[in-house]
Amino acid sequence: MSGAQIIAAAIERLQKEDRAVNYDRHGRIMHSDVLNALCCFCEQNAEFAQAICQSDKTLEDCMKAVAKGVTTGISDLEAYKRAVQFYFAGATVTFKMLIDVGDGVLNDVSAKPQQIEVGMDSLMDLMDW
Template sequence: MSTWYKQAEARLKEEYKTVTGHKESAMKSAVRDALLEFCRQNEEFAQAVAQGGSFQDCMKAVAQGVGNCISDLEAYRRAAAFYFDGAKVQFSMSIQLEPAETEPDRKGILLDLSDFF
């Protein structure tokens, strides 16, 4: 892992404790984890987090104007944009409706070649 990631991780974990507010506190764990994943994926983003604003201010920005709810994706978008203007967060989700695969049919003899060594 990069030095920037380690610095960003340490900063987010330390500043996590300073986050107050009902909405902010409800979201802070998931947002921190998403930011850490983004830092792991991109060193430039990790540097922005390590050198940017505080996590407490980030969470205030995420919660600003939120009524009773906000989607996880929107919270992550706001958090990423707080640290890196213009950052985009993409999300992919799929569903599989086919029945789960059953155990393959194992008729006959099954040999493990490592048994011969």
């Protein structure tokens, strides 16, 4: 199987399992967002997709693992981390958050974040001795 075929098979499996599950209270709230994240992660990384294809674990059990110990709430990041680690131990998830204030900066691929380099001499000048 090619990488694209593995990715497609993993996504198809997750979506098929999702349609067949009657989720509990937490699962009903979280399953669509977690499913979407898992599908995106499969598209990002064929090795992760392969882990899902080769696993005997189910999305229903994944959602139970994500919800384990949750009482009043869980952050999206934590839910996605738990879901990823359910299928691929040791894997993790990172978020990158950006702000768009309507000035089009996020849409401009040439826009670079400003970096300020400060050498040790500059730091010493700033310190009040």
